[in-house]
Amino acid sequence: MNTIGYFEIQSSKPDREIEFYKNVFEWTFIREKQIPIEYYRIETNSINGGLLQRPAKIPPPECGTNAFTSSIQVSNFDETANKILDNGGKIAMPKFAIPNRCYQGYFIDLDNNVFGIFEVNENAS
Template structure:
């Protein structure tokens, strides 16, 4: 099976926050990034100002100490299976949101990576 365009690429980022208003102001001042309120929760703020879609969000867990990048895949379930069989741990269970489904894993060296499958696939 051949890969679809835009598969296995970094296509999103999330910046964890304890105060979204502070970070919205910070990134607007230094980079002129604009944010709009998310569709799924009130503590999620989208931006596409940096050339890649991203968001500020309320920190999901104490383990979320750094930005998370998301890799878009053709099959989330297949990727989860490959990742866990290769030593990854799931740290945020599979979740459906308005635009697709994601999971966050921790790779064998402790890096958090989001895996994303849009609804259109």
């Protein structure tokens, strides 16, 4: 109880974002046809989520987020950051160290959603 058990990503062009997240994190997307909007279940190696057709306007650039931001644990920060950039993502906040814990950074997907990645590293400084 009282832990995050599911996440959702909003998208103006679901096919585009599905391709982005498949290429970067190798997630699986399954269309849920019984839901009355365009909706895909996301299967990851841990917490699962969904991707849905964006129901409202995209927040304007440089405004930050208006929802929770999720961070994905990765085995190699730099490798994953390069995949994000190679697939059209942008840097929102460059890599930084949380001393003795991890390297963290934030990115923007193709639909202006902000998300983070982090690599656990006890030697981060």
